[in-house]
Amino acid sequence: MPRLTRQLITGEELDRRELEALLDRALELKASRGDASAPRSLAGRSVALVFERPSTRTRISFEVGVAELGGTPIVLRGDEMQLSRGESIGDTARMLSRYVHGIVIRSGSDEAVGELANVAEVPVVNGLTPLHHPCQALADLLTLRERFGALVGLKLAYVGDGNNVARSLAILGRTAGIEVRIASPDGYRLDPGLAALDTEDPKAAVAGADAVYADVWVSMGAEADAEVRRVALAPYQVNTELLAGAADRAIALHCLPAHPGEEITAEVLYGPRSAVWDQAENRLHAQKALLELLVG
Numbered sequence: 001m002p003r004l005t006r007q008l009i010t011g012e013e014l015d016r017r018e019l020e021a022l023l024d025r026a027l028e029l030k031a032s033r034g035d036a037s038a039p040r041s042l043a044g045r046s047v048a049l050v051f052e053r054p055s056t057r058t059r060i061s062f063e064v065g066v067a068e069l070g071g072t073p074i075v076l077r078g079d080e081m082q083l084s085r086g087e088s089i090g091d092t093a094r095m096l097s098r099y100v101h102g103i104v105i106r107s108g109s110d111e112a113v114g115e116l117a118n119v120a121e122v123p124v125v126n127g128l129t130p131l132h133h134p135c136q137a138l139a140d141l142l143t144l145r146e147r148f149g150a151l152v153g154l155k156l157a158y159v160g161d162g163n164n165v166a167r168s169l170a171i172l173g174r175t176a177g178i179e180v181r182i183a184s185p186d187g188y189r190l191d192p193g194l195a196a197l198d199t200e201d202p203k204a205a206v207a208g209a210d211a212v213y214a215d216v217w218v219s220m221g222a223e224a225d226a227e228v229r230r231v232a233l234a235p236y237q238v239n240t241e242l243l244a245g246a247a248d249r250a251i252a253l254h255c256l257p258a259h260p261g262e263e264i265t266a267e268v269l270y271g272p273r274s275a276v277w278d279q280a281e282n283r284l285h286a287q288k289a290l291l292e293l294l295v296g
Helices: 016-032 057-068 089-099 110-119 134-148 164-176 202-206 223-236 276-295
Strands: 046-051 072-077 102-106 124-128 155-159 179-183 197-199 211-214 251-254
Touching: 016 134, 016 164, 016 276, 046 057, 046 089, 057 072, 057 102, 057 124, 057 276, 089 110, 102 110, 102 276, 110 124, 124 134, 124 276, 134 164, 134 251, 134 276, 155 164, 155 202, 164 179, 179 202, 197 202, 251 276
Parallel strands: 046 072, 046 102, 102 124, 155 179, 155 211, 179 197, 211 251
Antiparallel strands: none
């Protein structure tokens, strides 16, 4: 496999050929997991995993992924670093570049991640920021690829808050040739032109879709507006009635953590059309492919 790019910050760094190659490799890595012949493509390399915000799936999938590829993951919380005492992000990037072969960062600031990527001399991966979650979108595309084969021509409906997950799905879905439709209420919608369809009508977005995607209504950092959000987003719950308007083969997706009874019902989340747990597992395989190509 060729080296694709030095960084993944928004997802726009990948063209369709590169994206397809990455997903191909993720499927290979998934199939070979646990085999004696499984690659050790990060042997002798270290990756800093910087978490300014709490994390479950991002931390575990990256930490396990680096280790399974033979590398050394170094997990750093924000309060464990001099960043918490005023050291600049630029100086942090310069210092880390002397120690490690790659940096994954989960941050509350897109500007900080952008500066880190600009200054660092090693590959940088955006593990999550307020505007982007490209690693989640890679796992989502891998899940769709497993279920449906080719991605080109698929229809994916995202229903709810037009947040970082929705934005990354719109960006990477467009690259993959997927028709991404996003239904959000006024005040919660994405930038115009990102999605193939941007509507306030969840039924219009879901009509004939191959996948229906939900995410939490109250993201980290938005707790102060929790009740206002729940009222505004209540008509956007992914439930059996809404899913009935999708294609017969449609699957339900959710990036987790889920709140059954809010953005998605338990009947859908744990039901036969749910691909949520495959989707969560695929964070590991997609990120291993990304790490291998950037750092290996």
